[in-house]
Amino acid sequence: MKRVLPVFIAGLSGFLMVADFLFENAWLQGFSKDVQDWTVVVSAFALGLGAVSLIRLHGRKILRREKGWFNSIVLIVGMLFMTVRGILNGVNDGYYLFLFDNMLTPLGAAVYASLAFYIASAAYRAFRARSVEATVLLIAGLIVLLGRAPIGDSISAALPQVASWIINVPNVAAQRGIIICSAIGVMSTSLRVMLGLERRYLGN
Amino acid sequence: MERLLNIDRRIIYVLLAAIVVVPLLKPMGLPFGLTAETQKAFNAVESLKPGDVVVIDFGYDAGGAAEVHPQAEVFFTHCMQKDVRVIGFSLNQQGPRFADKIWETWKAQGKEYGKDFVNLGFFAGGEAALASFAKNIPGFVAVDYYNNKTEGMEIFDGIQTAEDVDLFISISTSSILPFIQYFYGPYGKPVTGGAIGTQISRYQSYSDAGQLEGYLGSLRGAAEYEKLLGVAGTATASMDAQSVAHIFIAVLIVLGNVAEFAHKKSKRAA
Numbered sequence: 001m002k003r004v005l006p007v008f009i010a011g012l013s014g015f016l017m018v019a020d021f022l023f024e025n026a027w028l029q030g031f032s033k034d035v036q037d038w039t040v041v042v043s044a045f046a047l048g049l050g051a052v053s054l055i056r057l058h059g060r061k062i063l064r065r066e067k068g069w070f071n072s073i074v075l076i077v078g079m080l081f082m083t084v085r086g087i088l089n090g091v092n093d094g095y096y097l098f099l100f101d102n103m104l105t106p107l108g109a110a111v112y113a114s115l116a117f118y119i120a121s122a123a124y125r126a127f128r129a130r131s132v133e134a135t136v137l138l139i140a141g142l143i144v145l146l147g148r149a150p151i152g153d154s155i156s157a158a159l160p161q162v163a164s165w166i167i168n169v170p171n172v173a174a175q176r177g178i179i180i181c182s183a184i185g186v187m188s189t190s191l192r193v194m195l196g197l198e199r200r201y202l203g204n
Numbered sequence: 205m206e207r208l209l210n211i212d213r214r215i216i217y218v219l220l221a222a223i224v225v226v227p228l229l230k231p232m233g234l235p236f237g238l239t240a241e242t243q244k245a246f247n248a249v250e251s252l253k254p255g256d257v258v259v260i261d262f263g264y265d266a267g268g269a270a271e272v273h274p275q276a277e278v279f280f281t282h283c284m285q286k287d288v289r290v291i292g293f294s295l296n297q298q299g300p301r302f303a304d305k306i307w308e309t310w311k312a313q314g315k316e317y318g319k320d321f322v323n324l325g326f327f328a329g330g331e332a333a334l335a336s337f338a339k340n341i342p343g344f345v346a347v348d349y350y351n352n353k354t355e356g357m358e359i360f361d362g363i364q365t366a367e368d369v370d371l372f373i374s375i376s377t378s379s380i381l382p383f384i385q386y387f388y389g390p391y392g393k394p395v396t397g398g399a400i401g402t403q404i405s406r407y408q409s410y411s412d413a414g415q416l417e418g419y420l421g422s423l424r425g426a427a428e429y430e431k432l433l434g435v436a437g438t439a440t441a442s443m444d445a446q447s448v449a450h451i452f453i454a455v456l457i458v459l460g461n462v463a464e465f466a467h468k469k470s471k472r473a474a
Contacts, residue, residue, distance in 0.1 A: 033339050039332035047328060090351055100301055108266025116449060120220045121213040124456040128464055145454055150236035150424060151447035160237060172409045179409060
């Protein structure tokens with residue numbers, strides 16, 4: 001029963017959700033909406049669970065004085081401060097807005113921007129024409145890099161057109177193949193779950 | 205050649221930083237063209253009539269904001285200029301604050317909260333939230349981002365489901381495809397959006413198939429949209445820096461290959 005009941009519930013729910021997508025029926029619509037609302041509620045709880053697990057993990061790190069423990073203090077204090085201020089005073093709290101706009105936003109942008117330096121270094125060291133395939137990739141990459149850059153039009157009027165052709169024809173052809181194959185894979189896996197043939201989500 | 209092959213990466217970092225800073229301080233105003241995808245996205249908003257309804261997902265965080273926030277700004281600006289109603293939310297916890305920042309500008313220009321715009325805040329649950337939202341837009345959340353009750357807000361007049369929305373816009377650093385799955389697929393509603401540069405190759409096939417009304421690709425897409433709107437914003441100001449950074453990376457790739465080729469040749473000769 002411990003195994004059969006969850007598989008039955010999962011299978012039935014799956015079939016009813018698919019049926020709701022295919023047919024217009026008030027009961028099916030109500031059922032699928034309820035299930036989707038439950039998913040939203042469970043996801044919201046998962047966020048809380050994530051916060052608790054983060055505090056436990058970093059709390060342990062601080063107690064054991066593990067490497068970088070002071071970073072964990074900053075994380076926990078920052079998280080608790082933002083949460084408490086946000087809950088008590090709402091999203092227009094002055095401290096909350098100040099920290100979001102003047103710390104979180106520029107720090108996030110700085111971390112993301114640092115990728116450009118890694119890309120530049122990696123482009124120099126790793127993007128090499130060591131085989132025919134690598135050479136084709138290299139040439140296509142260079143054309144798209146320059147063709148999609150704003151300066152591409154100034155270098156040559158043909159460059160953006162060739163870059164667009166690479167994106168619109170070979171890229172789309174490959175992407176379509178990948179998308180269709182993935183969709184078939186998702187369909188077959190879903191069907192296996194609904195029929196009870198795939199039970200790994202139960203944890204065994 | 206050996207030295208060129210093993211160049212210290214810090215030199216590359218310093219050169220890149222120097223090259224990018226110069227055009228930011230002294231813009232050159234290099235011209236740039238329009239891509240068909242930006243034009244399609246622009247046309248999708250342009251075709252709206254006053255009073256129409258647009259749903260926008262501000263699905264990005266502080267990390268991706270530098271690349272996609274200007275996209276949100278241009279879409280929002282266009283919607284406000286067209287006098288369409290905008291229902292905003294975010295599938296990212298940090299997104300609502302970015303929507304709030306854009307709204308502050310328009311609030312100061314006389315637009316009315318609850319009538320022209322509503323910020324529904326963060327939606328937990330990802331795709332399940334979208335599916336549920338599509339079935340009951342005014343009732344999906346009881347209170348908005350600012351803790352106001354959503355019931356009775358003028359912006360929801362005549363709106364019940366996704367069927368009543370005229371355009372869906374997803375500006376996301378993760379994926380804009382769920383919008384196609386939950387709004388285009390079941391309801392046949394037009395979807396457009398904005399994405400980071402590394403993702404745009406994924407969206408081209410959806411745009412070609414007509415499931416996506418074009419898209420804005422990275423900062424360049426936002427700059428093109430600014431050009432169509434006739435405003436010079438943050439995206440346009442960054443285009444020169446992006447151009448020189450692209451050229452620098454292209455030069456590095458060529459230089460790296462020339463150095464390796466010459467090194468192999470000299471090794472063979474020895």
